[in-house]
Amino acid sequence: MYAVIFKAKINSLDKQYTQMAKQMRDLAISHYGCTDFIATTQDDNEIAVSYWPDLESIKKWKQDFSHLKAQKLGAEKWYKHYEVEVVEILRHYQSLA
Template identity: 30%
Template sequence: MTTTRQHGEMYWALGCAPEPPYYASIFSTLKMAHRPGYAEMDEATMKAAAEQDGYLGHQVVHDGDRTIFISYWRDMEAIRAWGAHDLHMQAKAKGRSGWYAWYRSEIVRVEHAAELSR
């Protein structure tokens, strides 16, 4: 299920949010103006992540050149497996070498989640 909201979207692999606990990997970025190959790599990594065991969903919010991308995972083992995935490692290397002016990566354990949708 994809829920489109102003400036962002939420996607859950199973159609709805999982019950906590689960993990979130938060990736906040400021993109460089010139980033050849970025859109193609972004699409490929999104597809590859969604195929990983333990992937639960994602949320992304864009504001100009700033993005916050949150991927949700069953456990730390799934996050580590995604971190070691060849395509993800290629994307990280390209991000460090020129796609991003700044980025921050955080991993958190979600203990509680509540949602209201109208």
Template identity: 35%
Template sequence: MSIATLPAPPYYVVCFSSQRTQIEDGYGDVGAAMVELAQQQPGFLGFESARRADGFGIINSYWRDEESIRAWKAVVDHVEAQRRGRADWYTRYEIRVALVGRAYGFEADPPL
């Protein structure tokens, strides 16, 4: 996974912070399928994810507007993945949606 390349703001971020269970049962396959499916949705801009060894993770997905986020939340396969997450894969999660009004970064020059 790498840092997402995004357009200039404004755009939205959906921050999904979660604590995993020990249950695998298709988690990786479903996660990969959700990334592919999200990338096909109108308004999708990119995503980033990280997970610690203790199961805590954060996924940031980036969207053009709130309508795109609402549409993604309602996609049938995504709804099923959400159900599986609550039933099997997560002990807790929080979702936060925010408008990004400013973004900047840094990239070091490659070594000589």
């Protein structure tokens, strides 16, 4: 299993951003095998973590036309700076409570 960690400095978020973020989350889960997608903001920082079964799914997601459009808008409008890390999950555990 893999995780994609997206970290950004926010420039300005608007209604179009909110709609696009929901669309991208839904698309990743329904069409590309993403198993979970969690995002949060604090002050001018955003972090999103998505979980994927394999690198091929991540590659296909990165190349999706709608996702490319969202990336372009993010770079031009919504974010001052962003970075992406793709990591392999070596271990996972959780509390049962």
